[in-house]
Amino acid sequence: MKASGLRKGSVINDKGELCIVVDMDHRTPGNYRACYQVYLKNLKDGRVVKQRYNPDDEVEEVRLEAQKAQYLYHDNSGFHFMDMETYDTIILNEEIVGDAKNYIKENSEVTFLCHNKKAVSLDLPPRVDLRVVEAPIGLRGDTEGTARKQITLETGFKLNAPLFIKEGDIVRIDTATGEYVGRA
Numbered sequence: 001m002k003a004s005g006l007r008k009g010s011v012i013n014d015k016g017e018l019c020i021v022v023d024m025d026h027r028t029p030g031n032y033r034a035c036y037q038v039y040l041k042n043l044k045d046g047r048v049v050k051q052r053y054n055p056d057d058e059v060e061e062v063r064l065e066a067q068k069a070q071y072l073y074h075d076n077s078g079f080h081f082m083d084m085e086t087y088d089t090i091i092l093n094e095e096i097v098g099d100a101k102n103y104i105k106e107n108s109e110v111t112f113l114c115h116n117k118k119a120v121s122l123d124l125p126p127r128v129d130l131r132v133v134e135a136p137i138g139l140r141g142d143t144e145g146t147a148r149k150q151i152t153l154e155t156g157f158k159l160n161a162p163l164f165i166k167e168g169d170i171v172r173i174d175t176a177t178g179e180y181v182g183r184a
Contacts, residue, residue, distance in 0.1 A: 001061050003036050003053035011043070011113075013060040014051065018043045018120055043120045046098055064113040066123065071104045081110070092119055102157035103128045103175050124175040129184035130154055131170050138163030 006012070010021045019040035028034045036053045053059065069081040069090060078091040079101065090112075094101075100122040104110055111123040134152035148160040153171070161180040165171060170184040 001059060002055065003038075003057040003059050004055040005061075006036065006038060006053075006059065011062045011064055012040070013062050014040055018062060018115060019049075020121070022048060045095060062115060064115055064120065067112045067114050067119070069110055069112055071106060071108050071110055073106060074101070081112075084109070090119065092122075096120065097122060099178070100124055100175075102153075102155055102178065103130070103173065105130065105155055126176065127172050127174055127181060129170050129172050130157075132161075132165060132167055135161075135165055135167050135169075137166075 006021055006024060008021055008023065012019055012021065019042050021038055022041045023039040025037045026034065027037050034055060036055065038051050038053060039048055040051055041048045068084040070084060072080040072082055072089070074080070078093045079097045081090045081092065082088070083090060096119060098121075100110075103124055104122075112119040113121045113123050130153040132151050133154050136149055138147070138149055147163050149163055149165075150158055151161045151165055151171075152158050153173070157173075157178075159173070159178060159180060161171060165180075165183075172181040172184045173179070174181050
């Protein structure tokens, strides 16, 4: 496919590495030819690199298959998932799971993106609802501006939230930014 057909979320083979398009800009610098400045996230190690393509450059798009699984637990050998169709156990390492570990809880259903029957990343929903397990009490007078406090979620993830959030509340988190969105 041509570089002009790239979109955010497209997966391509860049120099033998699977990469996902995180962001892209169409640049037309003065008298020079137009180009696409593309930010690619390597699915293997998570590095983000900037690459430039001319609109007519050929890029190899990779089709990934979606596979449903259930998250079981985490231990020293990795993150354990169960294939929903065959009931086989799949163990993924920290590099593949990445920041998704902050948003998945035991027994939740997730979707793998697979290439040649091998999982390369997890596909998360845009927002997840998680229970607050630890939240310090907001003090009276701490309300100047946008006062925040650090809370801990059931997955162990810590983030800043408004003062009115207390233990036991269920909050909605944006999985792309890791920020508090609201109560569920």
